[in-house]
Amino acid sequence: AQRVTQPEKLLSVFKGAPVELKCNYSYSGSPELFWYVQYSRQRLQLLLRHISRESIKGFTADLNKGETSFHLKKPFAQEEDSAMYYCALRRNYGQNFVFGPGTRLSVLP
Amino acid sequence: EAGVTQFPSHSVIEKGQTVTLRCDPISGHDNLYWYRRVMGKEIKFLLHFVKESKQDESGMPNNRFLAERTGGTYSTLKVQPAELEDSGVYFCASSQEAGRNNEQFFGPGTRLTVL
Numbered sequence: 001a002q003r004v005t006q007p008e009k010l011l012s013v014f015k016g017a018p019v020e021l022k023c024n025y026s027y028s029g030s031p032e033l034f035w036y037v038q039y040s041r042q043r044l045q046l047l048l049r050h051i052s053r054e055s056i057k058g059f060t061a062d063l064n065k066g067e068t069s070f071h072l073k074k075p076f077a078q079e080e081d082s083a084m085y086y087c088a089l090r091r092n093y094g095q096n097f098v099f100g101p102g103t104r105l106s107v108l109p
Numbered sequence: 110e111a112g113v114t115q116f117p118s119h120s121v122i123e124k125g126q127t128v129t130l131r132c133d134p135i136s137g138h139d140n141l142y143w144y145r146r147v148m149g150k151e152i153k154f155l156l157h158f159v160k161e162s163k164q165d166e167s168g169m170p171n172n173r174f175l176a177e178r179t180g181g182t183y184s185t186l187k188v189q190p191a192e193l194e195d196s197g198v199y200f201c202a203s204s205q206e207a208g209r210n211n212e213q214f215f216g217p218g219t220r221l222t223v224l
Binding site: 004036043044045046086095096097098099100101102 | 113202
């Protein structure tokens with residue numbers, strides 16, 4: 001069965017500090033990995049996906065198949081990055097997501 | 110474009126009552142998904158429509174839940190009778206096609222409270 005874990009429920013960092021939100025997954029095949037973000041009073045929105053290998057809002061994530069991880073990183077956190085972050089796995093195109101429990105990132109001034 | 114819309118935004122009902130949630134996907138999106146997050150748990154998949162057909166309903170918790178998508182446009186999710194453990198946020202998402210680059214766009218969710 002597929003599973004996504006995010007070990008930190010809450011992560012607090014100071015503005016300008018580096019941030020890393022951890023995500024590990026279990027799946028025997030080759031999944032697609034995503035990060036979704038939900039800002040206060042807004043809907044869930046896609047932040048980035050591993051196949052596009054791009055940086056969005058300064059965030060990057062690299063899929064490490066050996067460690068089955070897809071950690072989200074940003075070198076300098078901003079206050080507007082405060083939000084709930086969900087790591088998600090998709091088995092195949094068009095299939096549903098399996099979400100992790102989410103990590104609430106709080107960037108302090 | 111309004112994006113995916115859901116109605117109501119919040120529903121409070123008593124145990125044993127019936128509630129119907131509605132989702133309007135982005136126009137032209139054939140794929141429609143229902144998810145929910147119950148208190149303290151992760152967001153979990155319920156089912157997936159392709160147009161009006163149920164592609165995958167493996168996540169539906171029990172037969173108290175009934176989803177429909179008549180005409181392949183909007184979808185409804187009915188809970189009858191509602192139980193306390195059904196409380197949570199119900200999300201709907203839609204995507205244009207089941208291709209490699211398809212993105213699921215989420216609605217704002219319906220918060221269901223069962224008393």
